[in-house]
Amino acid sequence: MVYLTRHEHFNAAHKLSNPNWTKEKNVEVFGKCANENWHGHNYDLMITVKGKVDPDTGFVMDVKKLSELITDHVTEKLDHKNLNMDVPFLKDKFPSTENVAIAIWEQLSPHLPKNVKLHCVKLYETPRIGVEYFGGE
């Protein structure tokens, strides 16, 4: 079993604001992240798949194909978008880094080739804040 990781990135706007809370409560909990007029990030995304090495290619899977799948199913839909407003697969989801990572897993997982498994979605919102999701309930 070998693990293969591909780094991608996207730039997006978002805000953290619970629609069931007052403006004051949102500012109290989310601080500057609750700014009504949005803020944004350069997100770094690292997708790790695991599988056996194909003896003909030496690959777990073709990393160019992996990059295309991430682009088509994930980053093309997130790049230069507003995560609260523009992204069908985030509709009715609160765009914290945690929730975006889980949604990326669900979005990408069904499209991977049969011989590999999605192992980890790692999403950095800033160079100092990141989350990892390994699937599971």
Place this chain on the structure above:
Amino acid sequence: MVYLTRHEHFNAAHKLSNPNWTKEKNVEVFGKCANENWHGHNYDLMITVKGKVDPDTGFVMDVKKLSELITDHVTEKLDHKNLNMDVPFLKDKFPSTENVAIAIWEQLSPHLPKNVKLHCVKLYETPRIGVEYFGGE
């Protein structure tokens, strides 16, 4: 003469959209950056000052003081903000990286101690796109 550089950063939303143009023209020129619902970046800001070394401190200037000046006059006003809507010193300015760098120069320059000069404002919008402004007309 020694040059001293301090790295800071801020996270903000913006869009590129010329108010004198049609929506179509804006999309034609600015592409994904014209998304009406905004996008955003982690901006990296590097401020360089130049001056003589003070024999008592060994400093061109106290880098902690430089950091405070950048925070107070620049990053505090930009961080977690919408560059098109929320920033008084960018009012009526089009928030391209170039224009934001020039505005940061004008914002910071008057507040530096007498014995140093602002040499360069370097602003990276993504790890692969950056501008430098050295003042002057």
Place this chain on the structure above:
Amino acid sequence: MVYLTRHEHFNAAHKLSNPNWTKEKNVEVFGKCANENWHGHNYDLMITVKGKVDPDTGFVMDVKKLSELITDHVTEKLDHKNLNMDVPFLKDKFPSTENVAIAIWEQLSPHLPKNVKLHCVKLYETPRIGVEYFGGE
């Protein structure tokens, strides 16, 4: 279960020198790291916690709170300090990167909120040398 990581850093002096050994033995085992007059590092610290995502906030835990806990209980006590002399929680501990990482785990773990668990303390002494500790006996 989602894993949340926060990067912090501190700058400190130390030396590697076993008090039960002769100076010669220390130099033989620790080389330049045994320099009597100390040397130092910019340490990079990555703290990972794990937990369930809170449906109200979208957070495993508030990363700003996590940063404050790391600052109060760990980096404030280590930054610009001598790890052999100045740090109560390292008293009588030999400040190898391994031992500092274990001590940081013990220092931080009791202060985390009930709904998360400390998963990993990752400590880099230079960009090319790092250790990870996941708890356990």
Place this chain on the structure above:
Amino acid sequence: MVYLTRHEHFNAAHKLSNPNWTKEKNVEVFGKCANENWHGHNYDLMITVKGKVDPDTGFVMDVKKLSELITDHVTEKLDHKNLNMDVPFLKDKFPSTENVAIAIWEQLSPHLPKNVKLHCVKLYETPRIGVEYFGGE
């Protein structure tokens, strides 16, 4: 149990080309990586070992010794080499990143001191493409 990681690097040429396939099939599967006249990379290699902390030294193992073992058994044999032609331990192996990582594991593992175990070979071919191998069949 503590995990210790050492970062090393080497610069090498290679091409991806299955000798049992036609030139056309190789270009179809490997694209630009099949260029007959080679291409190359700065490879980043991270070796992680795990073990108990020695109470006399505070070390899982001496990281300088680990670096020497990696240099002697791995990077000295790969640096400024052609991975398809020049490396005895890659003979008859197809030099995909996956296969090189597995071969490094086999090359390094027998030379480590008894009190540690090789935990992970992480090999990045570019800053955006990397593999991890943890041993096992």
Place this chain on the structure above:
Amino acid sequence: MVYLTRHEHFNAAHKLSNPNWTKEKNVEVFGKCANENWHGHNYDLMITVKGKVDPDTGFVMDVKKLSELITDHVTEKLDHKNLNMDVPFLKDKFPSTENVAIAIWEQLSPHLPKNVKLHCVKLYETPRIGVEYFGGE
């Protein structure tokens, strides 16, 4: 005047070997870089142009257009190539980092829009070795 920089990269093979010298002399002068069977690098390329800010766009020039020009005239011709054998614009040039940087200047400069000037070609062969060329004899 504002300076705009775009980062690009390419992966290539090369060797350093003066065709007028004996094999022994080449090894004496170029060491491991003279390996007959090639070695390679991930090259990092930073192109800086300078110009006035267009009041309609806020741009020195469209960075997407700059990226396309670099791709078409430079990196597309270098990526996954052998710098000694495969690149028409390096024919009969010795592919040291210095000479490749100068050749990139000559290759890119005529294709830039009239309102900007090429300011600097910065080329890193490894993260620790780079050259800068500012044009001129």
Place this chain on the structure above:
Amino acid sequence: MVYLTRHEHFNAAHKLSNPNWTKEKNVEVFGKCANENWHGHNYDLMITVKGKVDPDTGFVMDVKKLSELITDHVTEKLDHKNLNMDVPFLKDKFPSTENVAIAIWEQLSPHLPKNVKLHCVKLYETPRIGVEYFGGE
């Protein structure tokens, strides 16, 4: 004229403390950097030389030779040292980043080959604080 840069690094302890001042004044001016028991850094050093390209080698100068000169005359004398106590060429100099950069210039400049000139000493004390010195009075 081409500019060639080599990155090196060293790890050292220091403190900022003017011997002509009281302890209180030193703490007031230098804050945590005045800690009597020292602190330390991983310093990043970038040395840039400029010269014409030698037509026989394609080099401004052999970067391996440049690295050896930096090692012999600079980093070997600074690495794992106390900058206030252990370094002959810093004797009676106050080890601010500015002063260390100037001293490195004076230390390295006479040893460079005749056909190149030292252009810049760039010294980063942390990833966010750096100085540049270009010589001159």
